[in-house]
Amino acid sequence: MRKIGILATLLVLSAAQVFGIHPELAPILSEWGLAPSEQKIVVSIFEDAESKKTDQSEMLNLLKKCRLKGLSVYDTSIELLKKMRVLDGLSKLKIPYSDDAVIMKFTVYLADMFTSVELERLFKEIETKALPKNKVRAIYETAFYLASQEIPNNDIFQIVYLLVRNGQSEAADLGALKNAFVKSAAYKISKTDLAVTVKNGLLKGKSLKSVLYELEK
Amino acid sequence: MKLYKRIIVLIGIIAAVPVWADQGFLKAGIGAGFDSNIFGDGDNISGIIGNVKLAGEGVTDGELFKLHGGIAIDAEANPYYFLLDASAGAGMILTPDIYTLFRVNAGYNFRMYINHSLDIGLIIKRDLGTAITADLSYGYQPVFSLSGTSNESVLGHSVNGGLSIALADSLSVLAHGGYGIRNYFELPYSGDILRNRNWAVECGILLLPDYDTSVKAAYSYTSYLSSSQSFTVYSTTNMLYLYNDAEVHSIALEAGLDIGFDVSFRLMGKIDFIRLIAVSQYETAYLAVLKTDIFLDPSWKMEIPITFSGMSGAVSQSYARLKAGVDIFYLF
Numbered sequence: 001m002r003k004i005g006i007l008a009t010l011l012v013l014s015a016a017q018v019f020g021i022h023p024e025l026a027p028i029l030s031e032w033g034l035a036p037s038e039q040k041i042v043v044s045i046f047e048d049a050e051s052k053k054t055d056q057s058e059m060l061n062l063l064k065k066c067r068l069k070g071l072s073v074y075d076t077s078i079e080l081l082k083k084m085r086v087l088d089g090l091s092k093l094k095i096p097y098s099d100d101a102v103i104m105k106f107t108v109y110l111a112d113m114f115t116s117v118e119l120e121r122l123f124k125e126i127e128t129k130a131l132p133k134n135k136v137r138a139i140y141e142t143a144f145y146l147a148s149q150e151i152p153n154n155d156i157f158q159i160v161y162l163l164v165r166n167g168q169s170e171a172a173d174l175g176a177l178k179n180a181f182v183k184s185a186a187y188k189i190s191k192t193d194l195a196v197t198v199k200n201g202l203l204k205g206k207s208l209k210s211v212l213y214e215l216e217k
Numbered sequence: 218m219k220l221y222k223r224i225i226v227l228i229g230i231i232a233a234v235p236v237w238a239d240q241g242f243l244k245a246g247i248g249a250g251f252d253s254n255i256f257g258d259g260d261n262i263s264g265i266i267g268n269v270k271l272a273g274e275g276v277t278d279g280e281l282f283k284l285h286g287g288i289a290i291d292a293e294a295n296p297y298y299f300l301l302d303a304s305a306g307a308g309m310i311l312t313p314d315i316y317t318l319f320r321v322n323a324g325y326n327f328r329m330y331i332n333h334s335l336d337i338g339l340i341i342k343r344d345l346g347t348a349i350t351a352d353l354s355y356g357y358q359p360v361f362s363l364s365g366t367s368n369e370s371v372l373g374h375s376v377n378g379g380l381s382i383a384l385a386d387s388l389s390v391l392a393h394g395g396y397g398i399r400n401y402f403e404l405p406y407s408g409d410i411l412r413n414r415n416w417a418v419e420c421g422i423l424l425l426p427d428y429d430t431s432v433k434a435a436y437s438y439t440s441y442l443s444s445s446q447s448f449t450v451y452s453t454t455n456m457l458y459l460y461n462d463a464e465v466h467s468i469a470l471e472a473g474l475d476i477g478f479d480v481s482f483r484l485m486g487k488i489d490f491i492r493l494i495a496v497s498q499y500e501t502a503y504l505a506v507l508k509t510d511i512f513l514d515p516s517w518k519m520e521i522p523i524t525f526s527g528m529s530g531a532v533s534q535s536y537a538r539l540k541a542g543v544d545i546f547y548l549f
Contacts, residue, residue, distance in 0.1 A: 172427065172428055173428075175428075176428035179478055182478070182515050183512070183515065185242060185515065185516065185548040185549070186512075186515075186518060186548055188242045188244075188274050190240040190276070192278075193240070193276070196280060200315040203315060204315060204316065204344055204347060205347030205348075206347070206383070207383070207386040207387075207425075209386060209387065209425045209427075209428055210383065210386075210389070210425060212428065213423075213425055213431055216473075
Protein backbone atom coordinates (compact mmCIF):
# COMPACT_ATOMS: atom_id res chain seq x y z
CA MET A 1 0.00 0.00 0.00
CA ARG A 2 2.81 2.34 0.97
CA LYS A 3 4.58 1.66 -2.36
CA ILE A 4 1.42 2.45 -4.29
CA GLY A 5 1.05 5.65 -2.32
CA ILE A 6 4.61 6.76 -3.13
CA LEU A 7 4.19 5.90 -6.83
CA ALA A 8 0.89 7.78 -7.02
CA THR A 9 2.48 10.83 -5.39
CA LEU A 10 5.41 10.68 -7.85
CA LEU A 11 3.06 10.38 -10.82
CA VAL A 12 0.99 13.35 -9.65
CA LEU A 13 4.19 15.31 -9.10
CA SER A 14 5.59 14.47 -12.57
CA ALA A 15 2.22 15.31 -14.19
CA ALA A 16 2.24 18.63 -12.38
CA GLN A 17 5.77 19.23 -13.66
CA VAL A 18 4.68 18.50 -17.20
CA PHE A 19 1.72 20.84 -16.96
CA GLY A 20 3.98 23.43 -15.43
CA ILE A 21 6.29 23.42 -18.42
CA HIS A 22 3.85 23.55 -21.28
CA PRO A 23 0.15 22.68 -21.24
CA GLU A 24 0.37 20.95 -24.66
CA LEU A 25 3.23 18.63 -23.72
CA ALA A 26 1.35 16.27 -21.39
CA PRO A 27 -1.42 15.29 -23.86
CA ILE A 28 1.16 14.60 -26.60
CA LEU A 29 3.20 12.39 -24.33
CA SER A 30 0.22 10.51 -22.92
CA GLU A 31 -1.30 9.91 -26.38
CA TRP A 32 2.09 8.68 -27.63
CA GLY A 33 1.95 5.84 -25.11
CA LEU A 34 5.53 6.26 -23.90
CA ALA A 35 6.87 4.52 -20.79
CA PRO A 36 7.26 6.88 -17.76
CA SER A 37 11.06 6.70 -18.07
CA GLU A 38 10.83 7.69 -21.74
CA GLN A 39 8.45 10.51 -20.92
CA LYS A 40 10.93 11.73 -18.34
CA ILE A 41 13.66 12.11 -20.98
CA VAL A 42 11.43 14.33 -23.11
CA VAL A 43 10.18 16.29 -20.12
CA SER A 44 13.71 16.97 -18.89
CA ILE A 45 14.62 18.47 -22.29
CA PHE A 46 11.62 20.80 -22.07
CA GLU A 47 12.60 21.65 -18.47
CA ASP A 48 16.02 22.57 -19.72
CA ALA A 49 14.44 24.75 -22.44
CA GLU A 50 12.23 26.40 -19.79
CA SER A 51 15.23 27.22 -17.61
CA LYS A 52 17.05 28.72 -20.62
CA LYS A 53 13.88 30.67 -21.55
CA THR A 54 13.86 29.07 -25.01
CA ASP A 55 10.70 29.46 -27.07
CA GLN A 56 9.06 26.02 -26.79
CA SER A 57 6.38 26.25 -29.50
CA GLU A 58 8.84 25.26 -32.29
CA MET A 59 10.05 22.37 -30.12
CA LEU A 60 6.47 21.18 -29.61
CA ASN A 61 5.87 21.25 -33.38
CA LEU A 62 9.02 19.19 -33.84
CA LEU A 63 7.87 16.73 -31.16
CA LYS A 64 4.56 16.23 -32.99
CA LYS A 65 6.43 15.66 -36.27
CA CYS A 66 8.76 13.11 -34.65
CA ARG A 67 5.76 11.26 -33.28
CA LEU A 68 4.06 11.21 -36.70
CA LYS A 69 7.28 9.99 -38.30
CA GLY A 70 7.41 7.19 -35.70
CA LEU A 71 10.89 8.10 -34.45
CA SER A 72 12.24 6.46 -31.31
CA VAL A 73 12.47 8.48 -28.09
CA TYR A 74 16.24 8.47 -28.47
CA ASP A 75 16.10 9.98 -32.01
CA THR A 76 13.36 12.40 -30.94
CA SER A 77 15.44 13.67 -28.04
CA ILE A 78 18.44 14.19 -30.36
CA GLU A 79 16.21 16.22 -32.72
CA LEU A 80 14.82 18.22 -29.81
CA LEU A 81 18.29 18.98 -28.46
CA LYS A 82 19.41 20.10 -31.91
CA LYS A 83 16.38 22.37 -32.22
CA MET A 84 16.99 23.78 -28.76
CA ARG A 85 20.58 24.60 -29.68
CA VAL A 86 19.36 26.35 -32.83
CA LEU A 87 16.72 28.34 -30.92
CA ASP A 88 19.28 29.20 -28.21
CA GLY A 89 21.68 30.39 -30.89
CA LEU A 90 18.90 32.52 -32.42
CA SER A 91 17.97 34.08 -29.09
CA LYS A 92 21.49 35.49 -28.84
CA LEU A 93 21.25 37.13 -32.28
CA LYS A 94 19.70 40.39 -33.33
CA ILE A 95 17.10 39.09 -35.78
CA PRO A 96 15.91 41.52 -38.46
CA TYR A 97 12.14 42.09 -38.33
CA SER A 98 11.68 39.62 -35.47
CA ASP A 99 8.25 41.20 -34.79
CA ASP A 100 6.97 39.85 -38.15
CA ALA A 101 5.53 36.36 -37.58
CA VAL A 102 6.29 35.12 -41.13
CA ILE A 103 9.88 36.41 -41.10
CA MET A 104 10.38 34.88 -37.65
CA LYS A 105 9.13 31.50 -38.91
CA PHE A 106 11.46 31.76 -41.93
CA THR A 107 14.32 32.67 -39.59
CA VAL A 108 13.78 29.47 -37.60
CA TYR A 109 13.89 27.44 -40.84
CA LEU A 110 17.07 29.30 -41.85
CA ALA A 111 18.60 28.47 -38.48
CA ASP A 112 18.22 24.79 -39.37
CA MET A 113 20.25 25.37 -42.55
CA PHE A 114 22.96 27.79 -41.44
CA THR A 115 25.28 27.93 -38.44
CA SER A 116 24.73 30.72 -35.93
CA VAL A 117 27.97 32.39 -37.09
CA GLU A 118 26.66 32.39 -40.67
CA LEU A 119 23.28 33.73 -39.53
CA GLU A 120 24.99 36.50 -37.60
CA ARG A 121 26.95 37.53 -40.72
CA LEU A 122 23.80 37.50 -42.86
CA PHE A 123 21.75 39.49 -40.31
CA LYS A 124 24.55 42.06 -39.96
CA GLU A 125 24.69 42.49 -43.73
CA ILE A 126 20.89 42.86 -43.91
CA GLU A 127 21.10 45.54 -41.21
CA THR A 128 24.02 47.36 -42.88
CA LYS A 129 22.22 47.42 -46.22
CA ALA A 130 18.94 48.38 -44.44
CA LEU A 131 16.97 45.86 -46.51
CA PRO A 132 13.22 46.43 -46.29
CA LYS A 133 10.97 43.65 -44.97
CA ASN A 134 9.76 42.43 -48.38
CA LYS A 135 13.33 42.06 -49.65
CA VAL A 136 14.37 40.13 -46.54
CA ARG A 137 11.47 37.75 -47.16
CA ALA A 138 12.46 37.42 -50.83
CA ILE A 139 16.08 36.62 -49.98
CA TYR A 140 14.99 33.99 -47.40
CA GLU A 141 12.63 32.47 -49.97
CA THR A 142 15.54 32.31 -52.40
CA ALA A 143 17.52 30.33 -49.79
CA PHE A 144 14.60 27.89 -49.41
CA TYR A 145 14.29 27.59 -53.20
CA LEU A 146 17.99 26.71 -53.46
CA ALA A 147 17.53 24.16 -50.67
CA SER A 148 14.67 22.60 -52.65
CA GLN A 149 17.13 22.21 -55.56
CA GLU A 150 19.36 20.18 -53.21
CA ILE A 151 22.14 22.76 -53.15
CA PRO A 152 24.48 22.23 -50.15
CA ASN A 153 23.72 24.60 -47.27
CA ASN A 154 27.18 26.22 -47.22
CA ASP A 155 26.79 27.17 -50.92
CA ILE A 156 23.29 28.53 -50.25
CA PHE A 157 24.64 30.68 -47.43
CA GLN A 158 27.46 32.05 -49.60
CA ILE A 159 25.07 32.86 -52.46
CA VAL A 160 22.43 34.67 -50.38
CA TYR A 161 25.04 36.42 -48.25
CA LEU A 162 26.97 37.63 -51.31
CA LEU A 163 23.76 38.74 -53.05
CA VAL A 164 22.96 40.93 -50.04
CA ARG A 165 26.56 42.12 -49.64
CA ASN A 166 26.96 42.95 -53.36
CA GLY A 167 23.60 44.75 -53.38
CA GLN A 168 22.01 42.29 -55.80
CA SER A 169 18.92 41.19 -53.94
CA GLU A 170 16.32 43.03 -56.00
CA ALA A 171 13.33 41.03 -57.27
CA ALA A 172 14.91 41.01 -60.77
CA ASP A 173 18.15 39.48 -59.43
CA LEU A 174 16.37 36.74 -57.50
CA GLY A 175 13.99 36.03 -60.39
CA ALA A 176 16.89 35.73 -62.85
CA LEU A 177 18.72 33.38 -60.48
CA LYS A 178 15.66 31.15 -60.16
CA ASN A 179 15.15 31.14 -63.94
CA ALA A 180 18.75 29.99 -64.41
CA PHE A 181 18.09 26.98 -62.17
CA VAL A 182 14.89 26.13 -64.03
CA LYS A 183 16.75 26.38 -67.36
CA SER A 184 19.91 24.60 -66.20
CA ALA A 185 19.36 21.65 -68.56
CA ALA A 186 19.32 24.06 -71.52
CA TYR A 187 22.66 25.52 -70.32
CA LYS A 188 24.02 21.97 -69.92
CA ILE A 189 25.04 22.59 -66.34
CA SER A 190 23.96 20.67 -63.25
CA LYS A 191 22.21 22.55 -60.48
CA THR A 192 25.06 22.00 -58.02
CA ASP A 193 27.61 23.25 -60.61
CA LEU A 194 25.39 26.22 -61.35
CA ALA A 195 25.35 27.09 -57.64
CA VAL A 196 29.16 26.84 -57.48
CA THR A 197 29.51 28.99 -60.63
CA VAL A 198 27.20 31.67 -59.22
CA LYS A 199 28.91 31.54 -55.81
CA ASN A 200 32.41 31.86 -57.30
CA GLY A 201 31.33 34.64 -59.66
CA LEU A 202 29.83 36.66 -56.80
CA LEU A 203 32.85 35.91 -54.62
CA LYS A 204 35.08 37.40 -57.34
CA GLY A 205 32.94 40.54 -57.28
CA LYS A 206 31.33 39.91 -60.67
CA SER A 207 27.77 41.03 -61.21
CA LEU A 208 25.10 38.33 -61.25
CA LYS A 209 24.13 39.61 -64.71
CA SER A 210 27.56 38.88 -66.16
CA VAL A 211 27.75 35.48 -64.40
CA LEU A 212 24.39 34.42 -65.88
CA TYR A 213 25.26 35.91 -69.30
CA GLU A 214 28.44 33.77 -69.39
CA LEU A 215 26.30 30.68 -68.70
CA GLU A 216 24.33 31.20 -71.87
CA LYS A 217 27.51 31.26 -73.96
CA MET B 218 28.35 0.76 -94.93
CA LYS B 219 31.34 2.49 -93.44
CA LEU B 220 29.15 5.53 -92.81
CA TYR B 221 26.43 3.50 -91.07
CA LYS B 222 29.06 1.92 -88.83
CA ARG B 223 30.32 5.34 -87.86
CA ILE B 224 26.78 6.51 -87.07
CA ILE B 225 26.11 3.43 -84.93
CA VAL B 226 29.36 3.95 -83.01
CA LEU B 227 28.50 7.63 -82.45
CA ILE B 228 24.96 6.82 -81.24
CA GLY B 229 26.47 4.20 -78.90
CA ILE B 230 28.79 6.80 -77.41
CA ILE B 231 25.86 9.24 -77.05
CA ALA B 232 23.96 6.69 -75.02
CA ALA B 233 27.07 5.98 -72.92
CA VAL B 234 27.98 9.58 -72.09
CA PRO B 235 25.35 10.15 -69.39
CA VAL B 236 26.07 6.69 -67.94
CA TRP B 237 29.77 7.09 -67.08
CA ALA B 238 29.53 10.67 -65.98
CA ASP B 239 28.13 11.93 -62.70
CA GLN B 240 25.93 14.38 -64.58
CA GLY B 241 24.57 13.85 -68.06
CA PHE B 242 22.74 16.06 -70.50
CA LEU B 243 21.02 15.03 -73.66
CA LYS B 244 19.36 17.27 -76.22
CA ALA B 245 17.37 15.60 -78.96
CA GLY B 246 15.44 17.41 -81.62
CA ILE B 247 13.73 17.23 -84.95
CA GLY B 248 12.85 20.02 -87.32
CA ALA B 249 11.86 21.21 -90.77
CA GLY B 250 12.33 24.36 -92.77
CA PHE B 251 13.00 26.08 -96.06
CA ASP B 252 16.23 27.02 -97.80
CA SER B 253 16.03 29.58 -100.63
CA ASN B 254 19.48 28.74 -102.00
CA ILE B 255 20.49 25.19 -101.13
CA PHE B 256 23.85 25.32 -102.92
CA GLY B 257 24.68 28.86 -101.83
CA ASP B 258 25.45 30.08 -105.34
CA GLY B 259 24.02 32.17 -108.17
CA ASP B 260 21.63 29.42 -109.34
CA ASN B 261 19.23 30.04 -106.44
CA ILE B 262 17.88 26.50 -106.17
CA SER B 263 15.42 26.36 -103.30
CA GLY B 264 13.78 23.53 -101.38
CA ILE B 265 12.45 22.26 -98.11
CA ILE B 266 14.86 20.87 -95.53
CA GLY B 267 14.47 18.45 -92.66
CA ASN B 268 16.87 17.87 -89.83
CA VAL B 269 17.59 15.73 -86.80
CA LYS B 270 19.88 16.87 -84.00
CA LEU B 271 21.26 14.94 -81.07
CA ALA B 272 23.76 16.12 -78.48
CA GLY B 273 24.93 14.38 -75.34
CA GLU B 274 27.34 15.60 -72.73
CA GLY B 275 28.63 14.15 -69.49
CA VAL B 276 30.69 15.68 -66.71
CA THR B 277 32.23 14.19 -63.58
CA ASP B 278 31.73 15.90 -60.22
CA GLY B 279 34.46 17.87 -58.48
CA GLU B 280 35.22 21.52 -57.89
CA LEU B 281 38.95 21.19 -58.56
CA PHE B 282 39.08 18.70 -61.41
CA LYS B 283 36.47 17.56 -63.90
CA LEU B 284 36.41 15.24 -66.86
CA HIS B 285 33.90 15.85 -69.58
CA GLY B 286 32.89 14.12 -72.76
CA GLY B 287 30.34 14.86 -75.38
CA ILE B 288 29.00 13.99 -78.74
CA ALA B 289 26.82 15.76 -81.28
CA ILE B 290 25.12 14.69 -84.48
CA ASP B 291 23.46 17.09 -86.91
CA ALA B 292 21.78 15.57 -89.95
CA GLU B 293 20.13 17.62 -92.68
CA ALA B 294 18.28 16.45 -95.75
CA ASN B 295 16.92 18.42 -98.69
CA PRO B 296 15.67 17.27 -102.13
CA TYR B 297 19.24 17.33 -103.49
CA TYR B 298 21.55 15.97 -100.82
CA PHE B 299 21.90 14.60 -97.32
CA LEU B 300 24.49 15.99 -94.93
CA LEU B 301 25.73 14.63 -91.65
CA ASP B 302 27.99 16.44 -89.20
CA ALA B 303 29.11 14.44 -86.22
CA SER B 304 31.58 15.22 -83.50
CA ALA B 305 32.85 13.52 -80.38
CA GLY B 306 35.16 15.06 -77.85
CA ALA B 307 36.54 14.73 -74.37
CA GLY B 308 38.59 16.88 -72.09
CA MET B 309 39.41 17.97 -68.61
CA ILE B 310 38.89 21.14 -66.63
CA LEU B 311 41.23 22.08 -63.82
CA THR B 312 40.35 24.95 -61.49
CA PRO B 313 43.17 25.24 -58.92
CA ASP B 314 41.39 28.28 -57.45
CA ILE B 315 38.27 30.23 -58.30
CA TYR B 316 40.27 32.73 -60.37
CA THR B 317 41.99 30.24 -62.68
CA LEU B 318 40.70 27.74 -65.22
CA PHE B 319 42.69 25.33 -67.39
CA ARG B 320 40.84 23.39 -70.01
CA VAL B 321 42.22 20.75 -72.38
CA ASN B 322 40.02 19.34 -75.14
CA ALA B 323 40.50 16.75 -77.83
CA GLY B 324 37.80 16.14 -80.38
CA TYR B 325 37.04 14.40 -83.63
CA ASN B 326 34.74 15.96 -86.24
CA PHE B 327 33.26 14.25 -89.24
CA ARG B 328 31.56 16.22 -92.02
CA MET B 329 30.13 13.87 -94.58
CA TYR B 330 31.57 14.28 -98.13
CA ILE B 331 33.73 17.21 -96.99
CA ASN B 332 36.36 16.39 -94.38
CA HIS B 333 37.16 14.91 -91.03
CA SER B 334 39.40 16.59 -88.50
CA LEU B 335 40.90 16.53 -85.07
CA ASP B 336 40.58 19.46 -82.71
CA ILE B 337 43.04 19.77 -79.87
CA GLY B 338 42.86 22.82 -77.68
CA LEU B 339 44.25 24.29 -74.51
CA ILE B 340 42.56 27.24 -72.81
CA ILE B 341 43.76 29.18 -69.81
CA LYS B 342 41.47 31.76 -68.22
CA ARG B 343 42.47 33.88 -65.27
CA ASP B 344 40.74 36.67 -63.39
CA LEU B 345 43.08 39.55 -62.65
CA GLY B 346 41.32 41.42 -59.88
CA THR B 347 37.55 41.82 -59.84
CA ALA B 348 37.11 43.49 -63.22
CA ILE B 349 39.61 41.93 -65.61
CA THR B 350 39.55 38.44 -67.10
CA ALA B 351 42.42 37.33 -69.32
CA ASP B 352 42.36 34.31 -71.60
CA LEU B 353 44.94 32.53 -73.70
CA SER B 354 44.32 29.57 -75.97
CA TYR B 355 46.20 27.33 -78.34
CA GLY B 356 44.57 25.13 -80.94
CA TYR B 357 45.89 22.42 -83.24
CA GLN B 358 43.63 21.25 -86.04
CA PRO B 359 44.64 18.71 -88.68
CA VAL B 360 41.92 18.48 -91.35
CA PHE B 361 41.75 15.65 -93.88
CA SER B 362 39.69 16.10 -97.01
CA LEU B 363 37.21 13.32 -97.79
CA SER B 364 36.24 14.29 -101.32
CA GLY B 365 39.66 13.94 -102.94
CA THR B 366 39.08 17.06 -105.00
CA SER B 367 38.73 19.52 -102.16
CA ASN B 368 41.74 21.52 -101.11
CA GLU B 369 40.92 21.44 -97.45
CA SER B 370 43.57 19.05 -96.12
CA VAL B 371 45.47 21.31 -93.81
CA LEU B 372 47.46 21.39 -90.59
CA GLY B 373 46.43 24.40 -88.58
CA HIS B 374 47.90 25.99 -85.48
CA SER B 375 46.38 28.99 -83.78
CA VAL B 376 47.10 31.11 -80.74
CA ASN B 377 44.59 33.56 -79.31
CA GLY B 378 44.60 35.79 -76.31
CA GLY B 379 42.64 38.63 -74.90
CA LEU B 380 41.15 40.63 -72.10
CA SER B 381 37.63 41.32 -70.95
CA ILE B 382 37.35 44.36 -68.71
CA ALA B 383 34.20 45.14 -66.73
CA LEU B 384 33.91 48.92 -66.50
CA ALA B 385 30.59 48.72 -64.66
CA ASP B 386 27.95 46.11 -63.79
CA SER B 387 26.34 46.64 -67.17
CA LEU B 388 29.31 47.50 -69.37
CA SER B 389 32.40 45.53 -70.40
CA VAL B 390 35.00 46.09 -73.07
CA LEU B 391 36.71 43.23 -74.86
CA ALA B 392 40.02 43.09 -76.72
CA HIS B 393 41.43 40.02 -78.44
CA GLY B 394 44.26 39.13 -80.75
CA GLY B 395 45.16 35.98 -82.60
CA TYR B 396 47.72 34.40 -84.90
CA GLY B 397 47.31 31.30 -87.03
CA ILE B 398 49.29 29.15 -89.43
CA ARG B 399 47.69 26.86 -92.00
CA ASN B 400 49.82 24.46 -94.04
CA TYR B 401 47.96 22.85 -96.96
CA PHE B 402 49.91 19.63 -97.18
CA GLU B 403 48.06 18.34 -100.27
CA LEU B 404 48.67 21.49 -102.31
CA PRO B 405 52.27 21.58 -103.53
CA TYR B 406 53.47 24.97 -104.64
CA SER B 407 56.87 25.64 -106.22
CA GLY B 408 58.41 22.54 -104.71
CA ASP B 409 57.01 23.35 -101.27
CA ILE B 410 53.53 23.15 -99.78
CA LEU B 411 51.20 26.13 -99.63
CA ARG B 412 51.61 27.95 -96.33
CA ASN B 413 49.17 30.56 -95.13
CA ARG B 414 49.24 32.75 -92.07
CA ASN B 415 46.73 35.09 -90.56
CA TRP B 416 46.62 37.50 -87.69
CA ALA B 417 43.66 39.30 -86.22
CA VAL B 418 42.71 41.90 -83.66
CA GLU B 419 39.23 42.42 -82.27
CA CYS B 420 37.72 44.95 -79.94
CA GLY B 421 34.19 45.27 -78.72
CA ILE B 422 31.78 46.34 -76.05
CA LEU B 423 29.25 44.28 -74.14
CA LEU B 424 26.20 45.97 -72.64
CA LEU B 425 23.97 44.20 -70.14
CA PRO B 426 21.35 46.83 -69.25
CA ASP B 427 19.18 44.24 -67.45
CA TYR B 428 18.80 40.47 -67.12
CA ASP B 429 16.64 40.28 -70.23
CA THR B 430 18.79 42.30 -72.61
CA SER B 431 22.34 42.00 -73.91
CA VAL B 432 24.09 43.84 -76.72
CA LYS B 433 27.56 43.08 -77.99
CA ALA B 434 29.14 45.11 -80.76
CA ALA B 435 32.57 44.31 -82.13
CA TYR B 436 35.00 45.34 -84.81
CA SER B 437 37.78 43.11 -86.04
CA TYR B 438 40.60 43.31 -88.51
CA THR B 439 42.17 40.19 -90.00
CA SER B 440 45.12 39.98 -92.31
CA TYR B 441 45.54 36.83 -94.43
CA LEU B 442 49.00 36.21 -95.87
CA SER B 443 49.52 33.48 -98.45
CA SER B 444 52.80 32.05 -99.74
CA SER B 445 51.24 32.30 -103.21
CA GLN B 446 49.71 35.25 -105.03
CA SER B 447 48.13 33.58 -108.04
CA PHE B 448 44.71 35.19 -107.57
CA THR B 449 42.69 32.01 -107.60
CA VAL B 450 39.41 31.36 -105.86
CA TYR B 451 38.56 27.72 -105.29
CA SER B 452 35.08 27.91 -103.88
CA THR B 453 32.70 30.20 -102.10
CA THR B 454 33.72 28.83 -98.71
CA ASN B 455 36.70 30.33 -96.92
CA MET B 456 39.02 29.49 -99.78
CA LEU B 457 39.05 33.07 -101.02
CA TYR B 458 42.25 33.71 -99.11
CA LEU B 459 43.97 30.51 -100.18
CA TYR B 460 46.10 31.93 -102.96
CA ASN B 461 45.62 35.61 -102.17
CA ASP B 462 46.76 38.03 -99.55
CA ALA B 463 43.71 39.75 -98.16
CA GLU B 464 42.60 42.03 -95.42
CA VAL B 465 39.18 41.87 -93.85
CA HIS B 466 37.41 44.49 -91.75
CA SER B 467 34.42 43.03 -89.93
CA ILE B 468 31.69 44.54 -87.87
CA ALA B 469 29.47 42.31 -85.78
CA LEU B 470 26.46 42.84 -83.58
CA GLU B 471 24.85 40.39 -81.20
CA ALA B 472 21.71 41.23 -79.30
CA GLY B 473 19.65 39.14 -76.93
CA LEU B 474 16.19 39.85 -75.59
CA ASP B 475 14.16 37.68 -73.22
CA ILE B 476 10.44 38.18 -72.94
CA GLY B 477 9.36 36.64 -69.69
CA PHE B 478 10.66 33.23 -68.84
CA ASP B 479 9.49 31.44 -71.98
CA VAL B 480 10.62 33.41 -75.01
CA SER B 481 14.04 34.68 -75.98
CA PHE B 482 15.34 36.25 -79.17
CA ARG B 483 18.96 36.27 -80.30
CA LEU B 484 20.00 38.45 -83.22
CA MET B 485 23.44 38.15 -84.73
CA GLY B 486 24.66 40.19 -87.67
CA LYS B 487 28.06 40.34 -89.29
CA ILE B 488 29.45 42.10 -92.35
CA ASP B 489 32.92 41.34 -93.71
CA PHE B 490 34.53 43.92 -95.97
CA ILE B 491 37.19 41.96 -97.85
CA ARG B 492 40.01 43.46 -99.88
CA LEU B 493 42.22 41.20 -101.96
CA ILE B 494 45.63 42.81 -102.06
CA ALA B 495 47.77 41.47 -104.93
CA VAL B 496 45.12 42.45 -107.47
CA SER B 497 42.99 44.97 -105.69
CA GLN B 498 39.43 43.64 -105.58
CA TYR B 499 36.66 44.19 -103.06
CA GLU B 500 34.06 41.77 -101.77
CA THR B 501 31.43 41.95 -99.07
CA ALA B 502 30.01 39.00 -97.15
CA TYR B 503 26.87 39.25 -95.01
CA LEU B 504 25.44 37.08 -92.30
CA ALA B 505 22.36 37.71 -90.18
CA VAL B 506 20.76 35.21 -87.82
CA LEU B 507 17.60 35.65 -85.79
CA LYS B 508 16.98 32.79 -83.40
CA THR B 509 13.85 32.57 -81.33
CA ASP B 510 13.79 30.12 -78.43
CA ILE B 511 10.48 29.20 -76.87
CA PHE B 512 10.45 27.12 -73.70
CA LEU B 513 7.23 25.13 -73.71
CA ASP B 514 8.33 23.87 -70.29
CA PRO B 515 11.81 23.34 -68.81
CA SER B 516 12.20 20.08 -70.81
CA TRP B 517 10.61 21.01 -74.13
CA LYS B 518 12.09 23.77 -76.22
CA MET B 519 11.21 25.12 -79.64
CA GLU B 520 13.87 26.88 -81.70
CA ILE B 521 13.08 29.00 -84.75
CA PRO B 522 16.29 29.99 -86.55
CA ILE B 523 16.17 32.35 -89.53
CA THR B 524 19.49 32.84 -91.29
CA PHE B 525 20.29 35.24 -94.07
CA SER B 526 23.69 35.01 -95.70
CA GLY B 527 25.09 36.46 -98.84
CA MET B 528 28.07 37.62 -100.79
CA SER B 529 28.51 40.56 -103.09
CA GLY B 530 31.67 39.70 -104.92
CA ALA B 531 33.97 40.84 -107.66
CA VAL B 532 35.78 37.48 -107.66
CA SER B 533 33.46 35.08 -105.84
CA GLN B 534 29.96 34.37 -107.13
CA SER B 535 27.41 36.77 -105.67
CA TYR B 536 24.48 35.13 -103.96
CA ALA B 537 21.88 35.56 -101.26
CA ARG B 538 20.47 32.78 -99.13
CA LEU B 539 17.60 32.67 -96.68
CA LYS B 540 17.15 29.66 -94.47
CA ALA B 541 14.36 29.30 -91.94
CA GLY B 542 13.07 26.43 -89.88
CA VAL B 543 11.40 25.21 -86.74
CA ASP B 544 13.03 22.64 -84.45
CA ILE B 545 11.57 20.98 -81.40
CA PHE B 546 13.97 19.72 -78.73
CA TYR B 547 13.65 17.58 -75.68
CA LEU B 548 16.20 18.37 -72.97
CA PHE B 549 17.07 15.53 -70.58
